[in-house]
Amino acid sequence: MNAIEIKNLVKTYKGGVKALKGVDLCVAQGDFFALLGANGAGKTTLIGILTGLVNKTGGQVKIFGNDIDVDFEGAKKSIGVVPQEFNFHMFERVQDIVVNQAGYFGIDDSIAVRDSEGILKRVGLWEKRRAIARTLSGGMKRRLMIARGLIHHPRMLILDEPTAGVDVELRHGMWEYLRHINAQGTTILLTTHYLEEVEQMCRNCAIIKEGEIVLLDNVRHLLTRMPQDTYRVTLKERISLEKAQAFNAVKVDDHTLDIEIKKREELNEVILRLAQSGFVITDFHPKGNRLEKLFLEIVSK
Amino acid sequence: MKREYYIALKTILRKETTRILRIWTQTLLPPLITQTLYFVIFGKFIGSQVRSINGIGYMAFIVPGLVMMAVISSAYGNVVASFYGAKFQRNIEEILVSPTPDWVVITGYVLGGIVRGVLVGVLVFAVSLCFAHPMVTHAWAVVLFTLLSSILFSLAALINGIFARNFDEVAFFQNFILTPLIYLGGVFYSIHSLPKVWQEISLYNPLVYMVNGFRYGFFGFSDVDPGVCLLILLGLTVVLTCINLFLFKKGIGLKN
Incomplete structure (x- = not known):
């Protein structure tokens, strides 16, 4: 079973803009997969459809075998999302944000509080657990989003440009952490503008251009194509x-x-x-x- | 109910209740001060010159209306502010990406509206006791109409929050629709005291049924039969629930 199976995915926005024009894509379980594309190529739309933030116009999407038209609830349980922009409540406390997210996934408070300690320690935010989210630095906010995305132990983590605007040290720290959770079996789907990131971490990648997948390959193999x-x-x-x-x-x-x-x-x-x-x-x-x-x-x- | 749904519902309710209590100077205090001013100005100063209605002093007569007005405004204000705020900050996405079903999300926000509506209602009623001693004839009706009105206006607020694209559109419904409906809903008067044509027009105002059902709970009489009030409010609740479920299912105002 693949982590993601997409067949002929189409998205046309109001006003007629075709963001996705029949995308076919498979991501294997345990893969570290990069989705590359210029701004406006359709990356965020594709991720939005996988996570339930964008309605598709046509096509089929299966996440760990769950067709999102039949059992989106089941599909969503396997996904953790780290969006491009900060989207947590700025006036909530760090640990509350993580624990509440676990609650939306039906995880008991006692378990959520226990797990949040582990995950906040792992991303270096445990000391800030009682801080109001607004007061965190940009890098800390980014790490909070990762902790929130992982609190329900998803089988797949989707990250939309997670290192945009992040300093070099933090970026390397995040890479290390993502490698660690991937090694533990979590499938990772990543969109990024930093191609160095793809070269360093990803096994497979796809390039999306004007709503179509124009290249799908193994990263190492791709590099050998360079003359x-x-x-x-x-x-x-x-x-x-x-x-x-x-x-x-x-x-x-x-x-x-x-x-x-x-x-x-x-x-x-x-x-x-x-x-x-x-x-x-x-x-x-x-x-x-x-x-x-x-x-x-x-x-x- | 599945255990996961119960936990998700509890989480939304806890988040809403925490918000209400955290910003109590915005959520609980203002309606308390406004309604106290109404009691002082309309009840004490002007009310002393108004004849009694069905043997009830004017001050006591306006208590149910003013309590209901506070309940409705608070329930509505809570849901629209919280939901639109979550949309504006995009933290509604935390819920949308989770497996929480639409009906649980709707119920969670409505429960938040009920919590604030009931809290403010109890506080305003407590303040009213400083000015009048309204009797409670049918406690069940007081509780039932408080809950139904909170639910109904929380559902309406959710629709407003879903459609609103900016803060102006949030304020628009409150300023230009809700406020006139409240003031023309028989809070300060019996609709029987209006000319015939206005009495008939008033019957299209859902606030009339809330205020009168609630008033029946206090005094045992009302301008409109409490059974009719109950049926109309139940009917409107079903309609607004269906609209909300439809909007969530289609993702209108929530998804691209």
Whole structure:
């Protein structure tokens, strides 16, 4: 049984805007799946339909085998949601927000209070449990949303751009936590603009463009489709334009080159050639995000 | 009722009750002060110059009307403010993404309206005892009409909250529909004292049936037969419940 099975999903908003034009998509149980797309591509609409915040126009959606047209209640029990925008009551206390959410899922207070302690400790909010939500920092609010989404131990967590506007340290902390719950068996569906996030964490991904899935692939496999990578090389010595061109490189400044290396070429071959030409390499790293390049290529077609 | 539904209902009710008590200066105090002013101005100052109605002093006569007015306004105000607030802040999504059935959500918000309506009603009645000593002839009618009126106006408020797209639309119904209905609903007078045509027009005002059913509970008489009041209020409750269930099912005003 798949975590998500979508067949020919259509959503047309009032006024005729077609947000989804017959989407077919399957997400396996236990997967860490990314849904990518430009703004307005249909990601949030798709998530809205899965979570009951948007009515679909047509098609079929099954969540862990539960058809949402037949048993949406059963389907919703398996889902935890972390939306893009803060949507908790700003004047409620942190622990109350989490415990109340458990209540909506039919979990007894005593269990909800006990579980909320564990989950708030895990996301580093236990000390703030009595704080009014409004007084939390942006990062803390984001973590509160994750704690709220997980309080009923869902089989699948859906996150809509969870790291938007989050600082680097917190983002890495969140990645670690999401990896941890995924390793424990929770399926994760993620939308994000940070393609580095996808490359680092996700196993499979889909790219949605103008309401249609234009690519569905394994992330590792996808990266191998890139014909070449660009590396930024910093040299101790100055390098002339002629020399740079000889290495099929773009000169960034007197000490820096961007070298395009084809997949079949060996990295150490390039390094060796530079060394033989008398250059000392002080830094060598991939330039930019590989997936980002591919993403831009696909969405700009 | 399934245990999960009961827990979800209890959660909504607890959240609503906590809200009412947390902001008591906005939820409980204002109607208490307003109704006290009505007792002082209409009952004490002006009422002393008004003849008794069916042998009941004017001050005592307006007590049921003023209590009912407070109950209705509070139940309505609670549900519309809380529900639209949840929509505005988008925390209604906490409930919409959960497996809580629509009827549990509706019942939860209506119970919240009843809690505030009854609390304010009891407080206003307690204050009225400082000015008059209205008898309670049929306690069952007092309780029944209090509950029915709270339910009915909570359901109406929920519809208002569902359709409202901004705070102006929340205030619109309260200012331009609810308030005139209350003042023209026989709170301060017997509709028999109106010209014939106005008596007939008044019968289209649901407030007339609430105030009169409630007044029957106090004095044992009313302008409209209490059985008719009960039937009309029950009928309206069924209609508004169906409208709410339909709106939730279709997601009108709630989902895209």
